Amino acid sequence: MSGFIASCARDVRALASPDAWGFSPTEYLDMLLRYPQLVRNRIFKTKTAEQMEMEAEHKGPLKRTLxxxxxxCVGVGLMLGAGIFIAPGTIAVNFTGPALCIAYLVASVSAFLSSFCYSEFAVDMPLAGAAYNYIASTLGEFTAWVVTSNLLFEYILADAAVIRGFAPYFAVLIGKDSSYFLYDHYMLGEWYTMDWWAFALTLLVTAFLAYGAKESTTANTIITIIHVLVMVFIIIAGFCKADSANIKPFFFPNQPGQPEAWKQIFNGASIAFFSFVGFDGVAAAGEEVIDPHRNMPIGILGSMTIVTVIYFLMCIVLVLMVPVGMIDTGASFASAFEYVGLGWAKHIVALGAILGILTGILTGIYTPARILTGCTREGMLPPLMSWVGPKQTPWVATWLIGITVAVIALLTDFAKLGDMVSIGTLVVFWFVAIALLWRRMHVPGQTKPLRLANQLLHIFAIIGFSLGFILVWKLPIYNEIDSVVGKWKGQQNAWLLALAICCLLTPISMHFFCKPAYIPAGYKVPLYPFVPCASVFVNTFLLGQLSQESYERFGWWTLGVTALYTVYGIFAAQRKDNKSGCESSVKIGQEFEDASGQPGVVAITTTKV
Incomplete structure (x- = not known):
């Protein structure tokens, strides 16, 4: 305890140092005078994995305990949360009908394709930060910051959405009404449904995570195993009460003036994707993994497989137990067991939901704290946010994420939060796939202009054909006026087929005419370049299913973090690189002196930054 207090006291004293905030006022003004040159030099600046590892060592590496x-279990805990107890009912009633399981399979395809890309990067760069490091090392720090900051925002919203489910399910568990622990409060001209349980529990979990990674991940492993056993019970008990008549017809009947019913599956898949948010958290834990070259692919792909199988079976169970029209969108599985005469089982469902909430919030704060640490190490935010505590955990980042989640969860209910989650994660998956393609084919400073043009042509081809496909898929929806029906909609299938063929031909062309310039020594994406190209296509397709409100939120947040980069991040990142360059020069001189064996002889090395 005395060591912890001493460490905190040192950190408090360090707040007065420019190193805590990124730069001094004098340094800021000096760089501001060179702003145009600074912008040109930094926006597309990339770093190697070796440089990132050296900086992680300098900042204080995280302890390898996983x-x-x-x-x-970190991956399963992140994904197998409360979402499966809430989202399926809404998707089945509003979009898919009994074909609910197909929507979840489509969503899992996107996550699986991305998991292969993540695994290759994670083995090569097992550092806190995950997607930020992957994109920054290939597409530049500005793109990495904008994309990853959206992922951070998604995590915070998803955590707040998940923890809001604790009080209602706990009330059900003890035999009370679901609203028993909630109360309405009028504040600032608006009514809020306050949830002090969510607020307090979030802060308690945050303190536990800040105390130590080993203790928190051990607790997560135990809770996750119990949670999976509860899910297995729900699946077995549900199949015992299954009625095949409930899934006929499998698709909703077509409605006049609406897209074909089977197409609604993809709208449902974009919402089902909420349940897969978090698998990238396994990659974010890379700096705390024992033997990451062996364990990272196992953790990422293993957790995805377990979660996909459980989701698929639970979706089948739900629609077999209850006719779609009778599904309760608020408490789908609990009401389903009451419908089939197993009212006592709703308490087990509530227990499963609570365990999912606990693992979800544990790993849901654990992961963005590591991502935030990676961004901060690169100078995007004040360095004090990456400070490592006595237990070698990023305790400043952990508390910052935890407090933010607690405040949002106190004031905002699940319905409002759930609609805002998914777009940031899909965008990150999209960019990670592009980053992997670019990393394999392009070597900075060594690529001839003709080869560079060929590489860009192939990258923009898969992006353009994927965008074209989703535009052709969506635009006929707006062509329902009697006077224009058929002028364009009749040609939709032909255009879709043509664009699908183009999307398939692009990776084939890459394979023959855009040979990889870099092949990693460890884990490699299977069937390169088909898997990353398929990831780009599927994620583009699912992004096209999201609502206008999601894009408005994404746009405003992106505008805000771009402004932050232009007034702070670009200066702090440059100052950090300048300081790292000076330290590297001093280190080289010291090593030369030691190796020479002649005391008093020091090699003076200068580094131009």
């Missing part, structure tokens, strides 16, 4: 079981 094996393959603990890492897999």
């Amino acid at each position: 094996g393959k079981v603990g890492l897999t």
